[in-house]
Amino acid sequence: MKTMRLKVYGIVQGVGMRPVVARHATACGITGTVANLGPYVEIFAQGDEDRVDDFVRLIEEEPPKRAAILKVDARTLDDAPIYESFEIIESGKTSGEIFVSPDIAICDECLEELFDKGNRRYLHPFINCTCCGPRLTILDSLPYDRERTSMKEFPMCEKCAKEYHDPATRRYDAQPVCCNDCGPEVFILDDPEERRGRDAIIYARKLLSEGGIVAIKGIGGFHIACDAYNEDAVRRLRELKHRPAKPFAVMMRSLDSVKAHCETTALQEEILRGHQKPIILLPRKEGSDLARGVAPGNPSLGVMLPYAPLQSLLFDYDDGIKMPDALVMTSGNVSGLPICRDDDDARREIARFCDAILTHDRKIRIRADDSVMDFFEGKPYMIRRSRGYAPLPYMMSEDFKGSVIAYGGELKNTFCIGVNNLFYPSSYIGDLTDLRGKAVLAESVERMETLLETKPQLAVCDLHPSYNSSLAAEESGLPLVRVQHHYAHILSCMAENDYHGDCIGISFDGTGYGTDGTIWGGEVLRCNPSGFERLGSIRPFLQTGGDIASKEGWRIAVSMLIGIFGSRSEEVIEKLGLIKNGTFKTYKAMYDGKINSVISTSAGRLFDAVSAILGIRYENTFEGEASTALMYEAMKCNYHVCACDYELIGEYVETDQIVKDLVLRRLAGEDPRELAYRFHRLLGEAAAEFVSANAGTVRTAALSGGCYQNTLLLDVTKKALTNRGFKVLTHGLIPPNDGGISIGQAFYGMNKLKNGGI
Ligand code: ZN
Ligand code: ZN
Ligand code: FE
Numbered sequence: 161m162k163t164m165r166l167k168v169y170g171i172v173q174g175v176g177m178r179p180v181v182a183r184h185a186t187a188c189g190i191t192g193t194v195a196n197l198g199p200y201v202e203i204f205a206q207g208d209e210d211r212v213d214d215f216v217r218l219i220e221e222e223p224p225k226r227a228a229i230l231k232v233d234a235r236t237l238d239d240a241p242i243y244e245s246f247e248i249i250e251s252g253k254t255s256g257e258i259f260v261s262p263d264i265a266i267c268d269e270c271l272e273e274l275f276d277k278g279n280r281r282y283l284h285p286f287i288n289c290t291c292c293g294p295r296l297t298i299l300d301s302l303p304y305d306r307e308r309t310s311m312k313e314f315p316m317c318e319k320c321a322k323e324y325h326d327p328a329t330r331r332y333d334a335q336p337v338c339c340n341d342c343g344p345e346v347f348i349l350d351d352p353e354e355r356r357g358r359d360a361i362i363y364a365r366k367l368l369s370e371g372g373i374v375a376i377k378g379i380g381g382f383h384i385a386c387d388a389y390n391e392d393a394v395r396r397l398r399e400l401k402h403r404p405a406k407p408f409a410v411m412m413r414s415l416d417s418v419k420a421h422c423e424t425t426a427l428q429e430e431i432l433r434g435h436q437k438p439i440i441l442l443p444r445k446e447g448s449d450l451a452r453g454v455a456p457g458n459p460s461l462g463v464m465l466p467y468a469p470l471q472s473l474l475f476d477y478d479d480g481i482k483m484p485d486a487l488v489m490t491s492g493n494v495s496g497l498p499i500c501r502d503d504d505d506a507r508r509e510i511a512r513f514c515d516a517i518l519t520h521d522r523k524i525r526i527r528a529d530d531s532v533m534d535f536f537e538g539k540p541y542m543i544r545r546s547r548g549y550a551p552l553p554y555m556m557s558e559d560f561k562g563s564v565i566a567y568g569g570e571l572k573n574t575f576c577i578g579v580n581n582l583f584y585p586s587s588y589i590g591d592l593t594d595l596r597g598k599a600v601l602a603e604s605v606e607r608m609e610t611l612l613e614t615k616p617q618l619a620v621c622d623l624h625p626s627y628n629s630s631l632a633a634e635e636s637g638l639p640l641v642r643v644q645h646h647y648a649h650i651l652s653c654m655a656e657n658d659y660h661g662d663c664i665g666i667s668f669d670g671t672g673y674g675t676d677g678t679i680w681g682g683e684v685l686r687c688n689p690s691g692f693e694r695l696g697s698i699r700p701f702l703q704t705g706g707d708i709a710s711k712e713g714w715r716i717a718v719s720m721l722i723g724i725f726g727s728r729s730e731e732v733i734e735k736l737g738l739i740k741n742g743t744f745k746t747y748k749a750m751y752d753g754k755i756n757s758v759i760s761t762s763a764g765r766l767f768d769a770v771s772a773i774l775g776i777r778y779e780n781t782f783e784g785e786a787s788t789a790l791m792y793e794a795m796k797c798n799y800h801v802c803a804c805d806y807e808l809i810g811e812y813v814e815t816d817q818i819v820k821d822l823v824l825r826r827l828a829g830e831d832p833r834e835l836a837y838r839f840h841r842l843l844g845e846a847a848a849e850f851v852s853a854n855a856g857t858v859r860t861a862a863l864s865g866g867c868y869q870n871t872l873l874l875d876v877t878k879k880a881l882t883n884r885g886f887k888v889l890t891h892g893l894i895p896p897n898d899g900g901i902s903i904g905q906a907f908y909g910m911n912k913l914k915n916g917g918i
Pocket of ligand 2: 316317318319320321338339340341342343
């Protein structure tokens with residue numbers, strides 16, 4: 161006879177670990193106990209030696225579907241009590257490394273039951289089991305038990321309780337288990353007719369099928385939905401939301417519907433159907449008959465499959481209403497604010513966009529927007545890491561000790577908590593353009609600190625003095641370190657790759673606050689986890705027009721061309737059609753007087769300017785519009801040789817030379833698509849050449865910053881660096897944009913703690 165104690169670390173909370181362990185124990189004929197202890201599951205296993213060994217092997221080889229086991233600590237005990245049976249014991253409490261499971265999309269078994277007339281959960285909008293359902297978004301604290309979630313308000317009925325306690329069922333120990341008799345209920349918000357349950361769902365479906373706009377409470381917040389085939393509905397939604405062109409995400413009934421509209425690879429199909437269900441950016445097929453207004457002028461489409469049972473019911477129900485197989489599903493928020501989480505948010509912020517709000521009484525504790533995924537070199541390349549992924553931690557190989565909280569940037573905000581060698585990037589908070597965003601950030605930080613049972617010793621924030629995220633960090637009262645924005649981007653790429661050495665970072669980005677008080681954004685930095693040196697940047701230019709310039713790329717183009725062409729600039733600018741005849745003097749005066757102007761090295765603004773110069777987009781109605789359009793135009797071209805007869809580097813990455821060359825070619829009548837490609841290619845070559853000339857002995861490069869959402873730029877730059885003998889670090893599941901910088905800041909903070917800098 162042998163007794164072993166096992167500690168299983170990883171995502172073991174809320175994934176049905178204990179019931180699976182109990183089943184394995186029964187199968188192997190061993191006795192003992194299993195308990196959730198927060199950071200790990202603890203198992204005592206007693207029986208014949210062979211059987212105990214079999215049991216241990218089963219746990220490692222056949223864990224629950226959604227578990228992610230990082231480590232199993234097993235030791236034999238000499239002196240143990242005798243166990244008569246195998247039992248699950250209620251959660252105790254310990255602190256330490258905590259693994260909080262992200263929310264899990266509805267599983268195939270639950271989906272089948274949802275539409276099975278004979279099942280007692282037929283059409284139940286909250287059906288779930290041990291391997292699916294909400295997790296992070298309903299959690300108050302750990303260990304994960306019903307009483308510590310927002311499901312505690314819903315006492316289980318007798319039948320559900322029986323399943324919950326019976327190891328033979330799929331709902332054994334499933335914390336959010338419920339049914340039509342005992343679960344939460346959907347209803348139409350502030351409805352004079354008080355539609356609830358079935359009536360509410362039918363009403364929402366009817367509205368959607370007739371071209372209405374309906375807000376729907378999901379797992380991590382509200383969505384706003386309409387028929388994705390209905391041009392009028394989509395246009396009306398755009399008008400109400402003041403969102404003229406930014407693509408809307410679309411939710412489709414099934415993978416078959418997706419394939420009818422988009423090109424997919426096997427891996428993309430697997431992820432679309434998987435348990436995380438992000439939005440994936442897919443090339444749209446020629447014949448796709450969705451409303452043009454869904455993603456105007458955009459060759460790709462952001463698509464996801466239903467992940468909450470309520471969403472499946474919008475497509476299929478027993479009311480005879482014919483529903484489209486694709487619905488616009490855009491985040492339920494006012495542009496610039498975090499997603500709405502409760503009914504009051506919805507009333508205040510989105511009720512005016514909608515014909516009705518379909519809500520429910522299960523509270524959302526933490527917001528989780530949909531994740532958005534692109535692909536690079538056939539692999540996932542995250543644009544927004546949130547629902548389904550956050551707060552899965554990154555484990556670094558370095559031996560860090562202590563705890564830090566990093567507050568992230570100002571746009572696309574996320575924060576990140578570092579505890580020892582684990583880094584937990586948060587779900588997406590959003591833009592912090594006003595104080596409401598800041599309040600959401602502060603509240604979410606507090607909640608995550610509670611969940612992870614950690615009290616950070618150090619706060620980290622951006623160098624920008626007036627970012628709301630920096631202000632939130634100051635208000636934490638903790639010792640504070642500030643990290644330059646573009647260095648934080650490179651640190652995030654290093655952190656994701658678990659790279660701790662020296663590298664040359666190309667941080668091509670929108671704008672950020674530089675150490676010299678000017679606007680940075682096209683930087684080449686020599687970095688390691690302790691600090692950086694600015695080796696250079698793209699050639700600085702005068703950015704006139706203040707804040708409007710970030711929206712109106714033609715303004716950047718005008719001031720840039722005045723700088724490049726001097727006395728010839730009036731003629732050039734007018735020929736390019738960047739300004740109206742006769743207005744040149746005004747812009748020249750602004751340039752000469754440096755009125756409302758800053759010196760900038762922003763690569764993002766350079767892209768906007770080139771987009772305007774090539775006549776592709778003159779302004780942005782949403783962030784990145786002009787540069788994305790430039791990329792898509794470049795991707796249409798077949799001309800892949802870019803000879804160039806001028807110096808690409810000198811004191812700077814000589815972007816002026818590239819722009820000058822593009823202008824002359826454009827005026828000579830060359831195809832803007834080929835010039836768009838030429839721009840990407842030469843910028844990549846120039847940056848790589850500059851790195852090569854300044855790298856010294858360093859042979860690793862890292863690519864980060866919002867411009868690297870542009871996968872063409874990423875591709876040409878990576879190739880140019882590889883050709884020059886560099887190993888190139890790129891992002892994967894951490895976004896290259898500002899949504900990723902919090903993990904870089906946290907990495908810096910942990911390193912600072914380690915080296916006693918605080
Ligand atoms: Zn399930
Ligand atoms: Zn029930
Ligand atoms: Fe940035």
